[in-house]
Amino acid sequence: MTLAQSAASAASASAAAVASQAAAQAASQPDAASAAQPDSQPTAQAGAAAPAPAPVERPLVQYKPKALSLTINGKEVGPLQVPEGLMMIEFLHEYAGLTGSRLGCGQGVCHACVVILDKPDGTSEEMRTCITGAHFFNGRKIRTIEGHAKRNEAGEVVELSPIQQKFLDHFSFQCGYCTPGFVNAATVLLERLKREPVAKADVESTIMTALDGHICRCTGYVRYYEAVKDVVMSTPGLVKDAA
Numbered sequence: 309m310t311l312a313q314s315a316a317s318a319a320s321a322s323a324a325a326v327a328s329q330a331a332a333q334a335a336s337q338p339d340a341a342s343a344a345q346p347d348s349q350p351t352a353q354a355g356a357a358a359p360a361p362a363p364v365e366r367p368l369v370q371y372k373p374k375a376l377s378l379t380i381n382g383k384e385v386g387p388l389q390v391p392e393g394l395m396m397i398e399f400l401h402e403y404a405g406l407t408g409s410r411l412g413c414g415q416g417v418c419h420a421c422v423v424i425l426d427k428p429d430g431t432s433e434e435m436r437t438c439i440t441g442a443h444f445f446n447g448r449k450i451r452t453i454e455g456h457a458k459r460n461e462a463g464e465v466v467e468l469s470p471i472q473q474k475f476l477d478h479f480s481f482q483c484g485y486c487t488p489g490f491v492n493a494a495t496v497l498l499e500r501l502k503r504e505p506v507a508k509a510d511v512e513s514t515i516m517t518a519l520d521g522h523i524c525r526c527t528g529y530v531r532y533y534e535a536v537k538d539v540v541m542s543t544p545g546l547v548k549d550a551a
């Protein structure tokens with residue numbers, strides 16, 4: 309071995325000895341080893357539980373309950389404590405257990421959600437329940453799609469209303485989502501024509517106007533209109549100059 313080789317070998321052995329000693333010292337002094345870690349891992353190294361996150365302040369809506377009583381399909385409902393501002397469609401579904409009224413657009417456009425409001429003067433009109441608060445109906449009388457057919461004492465449907473039957477006869481609907489709205493709209497029209505009959509020449513335009521706001525995404529308009537015309541023309545007293 310040359311002198312240079314001897315010196316390199318001695319240096320290497322010395323370095324290994326120093327490293328070995330340092331490792332042994334670190335193992336016997338864990339706190340010191342921890343202290344040497346970067347600041348980015350303090351809790352994991354310390355073994356302490358992470359602090360609970362601070363509560364986030366949010367502007368939660370506060371619903372105030374308010375009594376609501378009304379008559380639905382001839383039955384008195386309530387008083388019930390109902391959140392102020394709740395839309396009528398939600399009240400029907402969640403409080404009254406009447407799920408036949410359909411929520412479509414939720415914006416007052418499609419008219420799938422309409423119910424019939426019976427007014428004190430004996431007239432009736434459609435009301436959109438997706439944009440009308442439940443408390444608007446406090447003390448009022450309404451009819452929903454569940455109230456049209458005749459039922460026996462067990463609550464089973466024994467006879468459809470004339471308009472419901474004609475919608476079936478004419479295959480007016482497909483998925484049926486819009487049908488409760490069309491039934492209510494046509495019923496309001498028939499009740500109006502009983503009070504104010506139209507001329508035969510105006511029957512079609514009257515039906516078009518009455519059903520105009522109702523959207524059918526299955527596009528079954530023609531058969532709806534034909535069915536309503538069938539009922540109008542075959543019901544005595546609705547058309548002034550019916551043959």
Ligand code: FES
Pocket residue numbers: 410411412413414415416417418419420421422436437438439
């Ligand atoms: S759901 Fe009410 S108008 Fe469309």
Ligand code: FES
Pocket residue numbers: 480481482483484485486487523524525526527528
């Ligand atoms: S029958 Fe399907 S939306 Fe009218």
